[in-house]
Amino acid sequence: MTLPRFTYHPDPLATGSVIAATTVCVSCHQARGYVYTGPVYAEEEYDAEICPWCIADGSASARLDATFTDEDGIGGGGEWDAVPPAVIDEVSRRTPGFNGWQQEQWWTHCGDAAQFLGRAGHAELSAAGAQAIAAIQDSTGLDDGPAWDHFLGALRKDRSPTAYLFRCTQCGQLGGYQDAD
Numbered sequence: 008m009t010l011p012r013f014t015y016h017p018d019p020l021a022t023g024s025v026i027a028a029t030t031v032c033v034s035c036h037q038a039r040g041y042v043y044t045g046p047v048y049a050e051e052e053y054d055a056e057i058c059p060w061c062i063a064d065g066s067a068s069a070r071l072d073a074t075f076t077d078e079d080g081i082g083g084g085g086e087w088d089a090v091p092p093a094v095i096d097e098v099s100r101r102t103p104g105f106n107g108w109q110q111e112q113w114w115t116h117c118g119d120a121a122q123f124l125g126r127a128g129h130a131e132l133s134a135a136g137a138q139a140i141a142a143i144q145d146s147t148g149l150d151d152g153p154a155w156d157h158f159l160g161a162l163r164k165d166r167s168p169t170a171y172l173f174r175c176t177q178c179g180q181l182g183g184y185q186d187a188d
């Protein structure tokens with residue numbers, strides 16, 4: 008079965024926000040082979056029991072009164088580009104979110120939300136190239152030097168501190184931020 012297409016989260020299987028599972032979805036009551044593992048902001052608690060199809064068509068958000076990314080985190084609370092309400096709606100209600108150590112932020116650029124590429128450590132950032140490394144360095148406010156070198160070397164995909172890598176939907180530029188537990 009082909010997963011639904013998410014403009015702002017192109018490969019949720021690769022990022023781990025969607026996994027293969029036989030869990031019955033709390034929204035459509037079907038076991039569709041995949042469930043969402045990221046954060047759910049709702050009255051009730053949901054733990055890996057919403058299918059990606061119910062996220063994509065907005066039915067899970069509507070039925071459960073849920074969002075999957077905090078609206079205030081889209082644009083980093085005003086740190087990055089402002090985006091139209093329709094984009095906020097699509098990212099928060101119809102796009103799988105991701106798990107960060109702190110409140111998740113969604114990078115924006117060119118007046119649009121960016122595509123989430125995944126969690127990244129030193130190895131993943133190096134593979135992504137100089138632009139990715141520069142973007143994360145910029146988000147730390149650290150200049151070139153021992154402090155930055157140490158921080159870059161300590162970044163891990165699955166252990167704090169972690170970088171979150173995005174690609175601008177409009178111009179393709181890489182960006183993102185980092186946090187720690």
Ligand SMILES: [Zn+2]
Nearest residue numbers: 032035058061
């Ligand atoms: Zn479902």
Ligand SMILES: [Zn+2]
Nearest residue numbers: 116117175178
């Ligand atoms: Zn851009």
